[in-house]
Amino acid sequence: MDLAYSAEYEAFRAETRAFLEANRHRFPSGWGGGNRPGPELLAWQRLLIEHGYAARTIPREYGGYGAEPDVLKSRIIAEEFTRARAPSGLSGQGISMLVPTLLEVGSEEQKRQYIAPTLRGEIIWCQGYSEPGSGSDLASLQTRAVEDGHDFVINGQKIWTSTAQYADMIFCLVRTEAERAKHQGISYILFPMSTPGIEVRPLKTMTGHAEFNEVFFTDVRVPQENVVGGRGAGWFVANATLKHERGMLGDPNAAGSRLSAIIELMNTETVDGQTLMQKPVMRDRLMKLQARVLAMQFHGLRLLTAAASGDDVGLARLIVKLEGCELNHQLAAFAIDVLGELGALYEGSPHLRAHGSWQRMYMFDLGLIIGGGTAQIQKNIISERGLGLPREPKLVRA
Amino acid sequence: MEFGLSQDQKMMQDSVHRTLERAAPLARVREAAEANAIARDVHKALADLGVTGLLIPESFGGAGLKLLDAALVSETLGRHAAPVPFIAASVMAPLALIHAGSPEQQQRVLPKLAAGETIAGVAIAESVSGTRDGAGLTASGGKLNGKALFVMDFADADLFVVADRACGLHLVEANAPGLTKTSLISIDRTRTLGEIACNNTPAEPLQNGNAAEVLSRMRDAGWVMLAADTLGAGWHMIDQAVAYAKERKQFDRVIGSFQAVKHMCAEMAAELEPCRSLVWYAAHAFDAIPADAALTAAHAKAHTSEIGRFVARTATEVHGGMGMTDLLGLHYWFKRIGLNRQLLGGPERVRDLAAAMQGFAAAS
Numbered sequence: 001m002d003l004a005y006s007a008e009y010e011a012f013r014a015e016t017r018a019f020l021e022a023n024r025h026r027f028p029s030g031w032g033g034g035n036r037p038g039p040e041l042l043a044w045q046r047l048l049i050e051h052g053y054a055a056r057t058i059p060r061e062y063g064g065y066g067a068e069p070d071v072l073k074s075r076i077i078a079e080e081f082t083r084a085r086a087p088s089g090l091s092g093q094g095i096s097m098l099v100p101t102l103l104e105v106g107s108e109e110q111k112r113q114y115i116a117p118t119l120r121g122e123i124i125w126c127q128g129y130s131e132p133g134s135g136s137d138l139a140s141l142q143t144r145a146v147e148d149g150h151d152f153v154i155n156g157q158k159i160w161t162s163t164a165q166y167a168d169m170i171f172c173l174v175r176t177e178a179e180r181a182k183h184q185g186i187s188y189i190l191f192p193m194s195t196p197g198i199e200v201r202p203l204k205t206m207t208g209h210a211e212f213n214e215v216f217f218t219d220v221r222v223p224q225e226n227v228v229g230g231r232g233a234g235w236f237v238a239n240a241t242l243k244h245e246r247g248m249l250g251d252p253n254a255a256g257s258r259l260s261a262i263i264e265l266m267n268t269e270t271v272d273g274q275t276l277m278q279k280p281v282m283r284d285r286l287m288k289l290q291a292r293v294l295a296m297q298f299h300g301l302r303l304l305t306a307a308a309s310g311d312d313v314g315l316a317r318l319i320v321k322l323e324g325c326e327l328n329h330q331l332a333a334f335a336i337d338v339l340g341e342l343g344a345l346y347e348g349s350p351h352l353r354a355h356g357s358w359q360r361m362y363m364f365d366l367g368l369i370i371g372g373g374t375a376q377i378q379k380n381i382i383s384e385r386g387l388g389l390p391r392e393p394k395l396v397r398a
Numbered sequence: 399m400e401f402g403l404s405q406d407q408k409m410m411q412d413s414v415h416r417t418l419e420r421a422a423p424l425a426r427v428r429e430a431a432e433a434n435a436i437a438r439d440v441h442k443a444l445a446d447l448g449v450t451g452l453l454i455p456e457s458f459g460g461a462g463l464k465l466l467d468a469a470l471v472s473e474t475l476g477r478h479a480a481p482v483p484f485i486a487a488s489v490m491a492p493l494a495l496i497h498a499g500s501p502e503q504q505q506r507v508l509p510k511l512a513a514g515e516t517i518a519g520v521a522i523a524e525s526v527s528g529t530r531d532g533a534g535l536t537a538s539g540g541k542l543n544g545k546a547l548f549v550m551d552f553a554d555a556d557l558f559v560v561a562d563r564a565c566g567l568h569l570v571e572a573n574a575p576g577l578t579k580t581s582l583i584s585i586d587r588t589r590t591l592g593e594i595a596c597n598n599t600p601a602e603p604l605q606n607g608n609a610a611e612v613l614s615r616m617r618d619a620g621w622v623m624l625a626a627d628t629l630g631a632g633w634h635m636i637d638q639a640v641a642y643a644k645e646r647k648q649f650d651r652v653i654g655s656f657q658a659v660k661h662m663c664a665e666m667a668a669e670l671e672p673c674r675s676l677v678w679y680a681a682h683a684f685d686a687i688p689a690d691a692a693l694t695a696a697h698a699k700a701h702t703s704e705i706g707r708f709v710a711r712t713a714t715e716v717h718g719g720m721g722m723t724d725l726l727g728l729h730y731w732f733k734r735i736g737l738n739r740q741l742l743g744g745p746e747r748v749r750d751l752a753a754a755m756q757g758f759a760a761a762s
């Protein structure tokens with residue numbers, strides 16, 4: 001254990017701070033208004049990659065910065081970006097899930113073709129896993145891919161596909177070997193969303209926005225070489241991806257910035273002229289949440305260290321999605337309570353705070369508790385893989 | 399000793415339920431919510447049943463029933479996410495008139511409220527949960543100045559019962575000179591909320607009683623009604639979750655056969671069902687056990703709000719991705735519970751008042 005920052009790290013911190021200071025005028029003001037990152041944000045992302053503040057450990061030949069993994073430097077970057085209120089690099093399913101998967105099991109060709117533009121935000125991806133009949137039981141998926149010459153011809157339906165309405169590409173699970181056991185007949189395949197035969201129907205969620213979609217495939221033709229990690233190996237490739245998704249969903253940095261925003265809220269919002277920070281019950285709830293945020297942030301450091309050294313931390317990694325998503329949800333719930341009646345207001349209302357984002361997050365985060373493997377599935381995984389409890393017995397078919 | 403509902407109460411609740419089943423199916427709820435408007439047809443159907451005049455004495459055309467009866471109605475409205483005014487219009491405002499109105503005011507207003515011809519909004523949020531954004535009304539010389547937020551049953555209101563900073567109560571016509579109305583948009587669009595601003599607006603004082611006491615009674619009644627609404631909405635969500643868990647299959651079996659899912663359902667039921675008893679007691683105490691009324695109303699409101707939040711998220715989780723969709727409509731109940739929690743004080747605020755009522759400490 002050594003958390004002191006040596007001179008090298010202090011220098012790195014100064015350098016990061018100087019970078020942010022010098023580039024403050026380039027901070028993008030927001031996502032850019034549309035669904036896709038706007039030009040400002042794309043320029044910012046390129047600048048971040050160039051200086052190693054995004055895609056830091058991705059090899060240079062694939063468009064990353066190519067640094068050695070270094071926990072402390074990652075932490076310094078996160079701290080300094082938060083301090084400067086600088087937007088950090090892009091995220092999303094392409095960057096957080098597909099890129100690590102390609103690095104792990106992609107062909108050289110696939111890595112060269114897709115990683116760099118994905119990192120730069122030029123290719124937006126969506127994840128085509130879930131189907132109407134296959135959510136938690138993902139391996140039962142029915143979308144069929146039938147071999148036809150050099151191609152697969154894909155038919156079937158996906159659901160809950162986030163960002164499909166504007167994504168350029170999809171990484172998708174399809175059944176290529178209908179006769180094999182359910183986990184063995186699946187392939188992981190990439191194709192453009194502009195391929196003929198794809199229909200996307202947005203689904204409105206409880207937030208009032210279309211946050212995910214139904215995606216229908218009718219005779220969608222995809223070259224066989226677009227399979228990642230080998231035909232029939234899709235389940236194992238997908239599990240590698242899910243691991244990355246779960247890491248992304250439980251991100252403790254998001255909780256940290258949320259906590260800072262709540263502290264600001266409590267210092268500025270008043271009831272009868274008193275700030276909410278002056279209310280002991282609210283302060284106590286804040287302190288409880290702060291402890292949980294800190295624990296998860298330190299937990300993140302431990303996982304980063306383990307990842308860099310290749311140590312197996314077992315259980316410690318398995319809890320991140322469950323705990324992280326729950327914590328984010330609880331933070332939003334608390335912010336709503338801090339706001340009192342104002343906390344019930346929503347988009348478009350007079351007196352609305354933070355554009356209604358606390359309520360929106362509260363609802364959206366419930367989706368994240370469900371998505372990417374539900375809380376109950378996470379608990380099954382923790383107890384079975386983390387604690388060695390026996391699996392639920394399989395039903396014997398009558 | 400007998401702690402339960404009478405045959406009449408059960409029948410009354412059932413007839414409200416059946417009326418709403420017919421008049422306010424999900425499609426009607428959705429239509430009203432999308433416009434954030436009152437469903438006048440549903441309101442009319444309920445008025446025909448006598449719901450609008452439930453608490454109003456028979457001499458003014460009402461049914462002369464008690465708060466427990468109103469709680470049963472409120473629960474049923476929550477169960478159906480009914481897009482109609484009730485808590486302010488048919489409970490809090492009538493109570494203000496009954497306990498603080500002059501005979502003339504009662505004669506003029508109560509029959510119309512009872513018939514559902516007049517809708518009354520209620521603006522007392524500042525006096526219960528404190529002032530924000532510079533809200534607060536001052537009264538002098540029959541005129542009101544200032545503004546009030548979170549006015550309940552706001553849309554289509556013909557008049558408002560408002561509290562001023564000194565806990566005085568007033569009746570204000572919706573079209574009175576100098577009155578500006580602004581709709582507020584909450585997550586729950588099955589009910590309406592607003593802001594009124596007064597600029598030398600003429601108002602009639604309701605001063606035939608101790609106004610501060612009447613204001614507390616209105617607050618207590620509002621708390622019990624909000625708790626009852628959450629109780630009904632919460633049970634609806636549990637029923638939906640249980641039905642879904644019996645149908646949805648994953649891993650070749652219905653998800654309700656997984657203990658994880660069973661336990662979610664059982665826990666929701668076990669946590670929410672005692673709230674029913676709390677709500678009944680608080681509602682009964684309002685009319686029959688004055689010493690317990692305010693405290694049990696506060697606990698009913700705060701506790702049911704906490705359990706409601708748990709039920710709303712858990713029932714959604716049982717549905718998986720489907721629970722998030724607009725199509726399923728489960729979110730109308732989720733949001734209804736969400737608004738009930740914040741109105742007339744969130745749980746912390748209400749518990750603070752509950753402690754103060756018992757002399758444990760002054761409310762902060």
Ligand SMILES: Cc1cc2nc3c(=O)[nH]c(=O)nc-3n(C[C@H](O)[C@H](O)[C@H](O)COP(=O)(O)OP(=O)(O)OC[C@H]3O[C@@H](n4cnc5c(N)ncnc54)[C@H](O)[C@@H]3O)c2cc1C
Nearest residue numbers: 129130135136160162367371372374376658715716718719
């Ligand atoms: C906001 C959001 C975004 C999403 N984005 C994507 C996306 O981009 N791409 C994609 O492919 N998918 C996406 N999903 C889908 C997500 O992965 C699924 O919703 C999730 O896996 C659950 O599947 P389901 O919805 O079919 O629920 P079900 O699997 O039907 O689950 C219903 C309930 O049963 C429980 N349950 C099921 N099996 C078990 C078991 N064995 N033990 C205990 N409990 C069990 C679940 O926990 C849940 O409570 C998204 C979902 C959400 C909510």
